Structure formats: C-alpha cells, structure tokens
Amino acid sequence: xxxxxxxxxxxxxxxxxxxxxxxxxxxxxxxxxxxxxxxxxxxxxxxxxxxxxxxxxxxxxxxxxxxxxxxxxxxxxxxxxxxxxxxxxxxxxxxxxxxxxxxxxxxxxxxxxxxxxxxxxxxxxxxxxxxxxxxxxxxxxxxxxxxxxxxxxxxxxxxxxxxxxxxxxxxxxxxxxxxxxxxxxxxxxxxxxxxxxxxxxxxxxxxxxxxxxxxxxxxxxxxxxxxxxxxxxxxxxxxxxxxxxxxxxxxxxxxxxxxxxxxxxxxxxxxxxxxxxxxxxxxxxxxxxxxxxxxxxxxxxxxxxxxxxxxxxxxx
Numbered sequence: 001x002x003x004x005x006x007x008x009x010x011x012x013x014x015x016x017x018x019x020x021x022x023x024x025x026x027x028x029x030x031x032x033x034x035x036x037x038x039x040x041x042x043x044x045x046x047x048x049x050x051x052x053x054x055x056x057x058x059x060x061x062x063x064x065x066x067x068x069x070x071x072x073x074x075x076x077x078x079x080x081x082x083x084x085x086x087x088x089x090x091x092x093x094x095x096x097x098x099x100x101x102x103x104x105x106x107x108x109x110x111x112x113x114x115x116x117x118x119x120x121x122x123x124x125x126x127x128x129x130x131x132x133x134x135x136x137x138x139x140x141x142x143x144x145x146x147x148x149x150x151x152x153x154x155x156x157x158x159x160x161x162x163x164x165x166x167x168x169x170x171x172x173x174x175x176x177x178x179x180x181x182x183x184x185x186x187x188x189x190x191x192x193x194x195x196x197x198x199x200x201x202x203x204x205x206x207x208x209x210x211x212x213x214x215x216x217x218x219x220x221x222x223x224x225x226x227x228x229x230x231x232x233x234x235x236x237x238x239x240x241x242x243x244x245x246x247x248x249x250x251x252x253x254x255x256x257x258x259x260x261x262x263x264x265x266x267x268x269x270x271x272x273x274x275x276x277x278x279x280x281x282x283x284x285x286x287x288x289x290x291x292x293x294x295x296x297x298x299x300x301x302x303x304x305x306x307x308x309x310x311x312x313x314x315x316x
Contacts, residue, residue, distance in 0.1 A: 020193075022108060022126035025160040031176055032125060033157045033184065034135065034150055035110040038192040045110065045150070046132065047195035050103040052078060054213040057097065062213035066201040067103035078210050079103075085218035097217050107132040108199070110192050114157055114180040122191040124198065127171075131160065134173035142175070149175065152184045 025032075037043035050070025054063045069076040082101055089095045109132075111125040127135075135158065142149050142156065149156035157176040164170050214220075 020124065022124045023113070024126050025131075025162045025171065027162050029159060029161050030113060031115040031157050031159055031180060033112040033114055033155065033179070033181055034125075035112065035122065035184065035188070035192060036150060036152060038110065038194050047108040047199055048105065049108050049126070049199050050105045052101055052103045052210060054101045054210060054217070055097065056217065057093065062216065063206070063210040065206050065210035066199065067105070068202065070103055070105040071199050078207070078214065081211060081214050085214060085220065089218065094217060094219070098214070101214060101217070105129055108195050110195070112181060112184070112188065119181055120185055120188055122188060122193065124193050124195070127160075131171045131173060134171070138173060138175055152189070154183070157181070 035045070037045035048071055050067030052063070052065045052067055053061060054065075055061050065078060067076055067079065068074045069079055079102070082098055086095060086098045089098060105128075106126045107129055109125045109127070111123055112119055112121065113123055113125075138158065139149050147154070147156075149158065157179045159174050159176050161172040161174075162169065163172075
C-alpha cells in the first residue's frame with residue numbers, strides 16, 4: 001500500500017468520526033416524508049447498512065465497525081471470526097457478548113420527520129429491513145392506483161407506529177390521511193445526504209481494532225505483556241523481527257482490551273530486551289577453574305635429586 005493510499009484511508013477514518021448520527025423511529029407514532037435519491041430522479045434512494053458494536057462484560061464499547069457483508073455484499077473477516085469464536089465458546093457469558101457483537105442489518109433513508117419541532121430538517125432515518133419492506137408494499141399499492149408516495153410535490157407522508165421494546169418491538173407502517181408538509185421545499189433537496197459516502201466507513205485501523213476486540217472477548221488474544229517469553233502479545237516472535245517491524249508487531253497491544261493474564265501466564269519479553277539476553281556472555285565463558293591435573297603436573301617438575309626417579313615420576 002502506497003503512502004497516498006494510507007493517507008486516503010486515514011482521511012476516511014477521520015471523516016467517519018465526524019459523520020452525523022442516524023435517527024430511528026421513536027416509540028409510539030411518528031410521521032415521515034421519504035425523500036428522493038441524492039443521485040437524481042429515478043435513482044436508488046436507500047442504502048443497506050450494518051454495524052458491529054463490540055462491548056466487554058462491563059458494557060463498555062471496545063470497537064464499532066461497519067459490517068461489509070450487510071453493507072456492501074462482500075465477505076466479512078469480522079463476521080467469520082465472530083462465527084468461529086461462537087462455535088468454540090463454552091462460556092455462556094462470553095457467548096452472549098459474541099452474539100451481541102454481530103450486526104443487525106438496517107436500511108438508511110433521507111427523510112423528514114414532519115411531526116418534529118423541525119419538520120424540514122433532513123435526517124438519515126435508520127429502519128429495520130422489515131419496516132422498509134412495509135414501505136415498499138405501501139408504495140406499490142399507491143403506484144397501482146397511479147400515485148407515488150415518493151413524489152416531491154404530491155407524495156404522501158407515512159406513519160410509523162413503534163410498539164414494545166427489545167426483541168418484542170413491533171413496527172407498523174401506513175399512509176397518512178393528510179400531509180403535515182404539503183410539498184418538499186426546494187431548499188430541502190439541497191440537503192440530501194450521500195448515503196453511499198456515509199456508509200464508506202472501512203479502514204485498516206478500524207478493522208484491526210474490531211478484530212482484536214473480538215479476540216479479546218473470546219480469549220484468543222493475550223493481554224499486553226502476557227505472551228510467552230520472546231513473543232509479543234500478538235504471539236509473533238519479536239526476537240526474529242527487524243527493528244522496523246517491531247512497532248507493527250506490537251501495535252496489537254495498544255488496541256487489545258484483553259482480560260488480565262490467567263494463572264500461570266508467563267510475562268512476555270519485550271523486543272528491546274532480547275538482544276541483551278542473546279548478547280550476554282554465557283556462564284561457560286567465565287574464567288575456568290584450573291583442572292585437577294594441574295597440581296600433579298606442578299609437583300612433577302620438582303626434582304627428587306634422583307634422575308631415575310625424576311624420569312619415572314615424569315612419565316606418570
């Protein structure tokens with residue numbers, strides 16, 4: 001990846017953090033005017049979207065990342081990891097955290113909430129696919145009668161009724177008898193959000209953080225400093241890496257939110273410590289103790305005064 005590619009990716013990541021939030025239908029009854037496409041007439045006006053919210057046991061958000069499968073129809077490494085972790089999980093609490101990390105698909109629309117204090121403010125309305133299906137069915141019924149609920153001048157507002165909470169939430173969609181906003185003001189059409197740009201939230205940094213968050217929850221990622229000696233917390237043998245690669249090997253520690261090391265965990269050896277261990281002189285290199293035979297040799301050089309005896313002793 002070139003430097004310009006990295007800069008472009010970083011710019012997208014920063015832009016993702018500045019995006020406005022979507023809104024969802026509030027409890028009970030709310031009225032909405034679905035707006036046309038930001039691309040122009042007779043173009044797709046909706047955008048599929050999926051997002052992972054990965055939390056720890058305390059409910060703290062570790063990472064938020066776009067679901068590439070539900071949003072773009074492309075394979076998701078994060079979905080694959082979550083599925084793998086769920087299959088190998090034997091702990092009910094961890095299992096629930098992993099299931100909660102899965103994304104639920106939604107549909108984004110440009111819309112006006114006409115019964116709000118600001119009925120001409122363009123919102124990014126986020127609804128469940130089942131709600132969007134009801135809107136499509138309603139639109140088809142009006143199309144058959146020669147009327148379009150999406151028409152800027154003569155379109156219909158819709159009522160979304162939200163009842164219940166959590167998994168028991170129920171949505172009902174119907175056409176309003178009378179519009180609160182007769183026609184869409186021209187200035188509103190200039191405020192339409194580019195929904196394709198809104199969901200373009202992929203980044204290597206975000207993906208890295210999300211993957212590590214799931215690994216942390218599933219116990220697949222040791223906490224910083226808890227890897228075996230000679231390894232970083234990522235499990236990469238840092239002693240074999242060139243110094244320029246060490247930072248990349250240890251980035252995982254910065255993003256990991258793993259639990260404390262388990263019983264018997266061995267503290268990791270940081271890369272900077274490895275050369276000292278390797279270069280340290282081995283104990284065998286210390287001055288050797290004089291061999292036991294040396295005193296005998298020293299005694300042999302002492303003369304007894306008898307040449308024959310000295311020769312005999314020298315041969316021993």
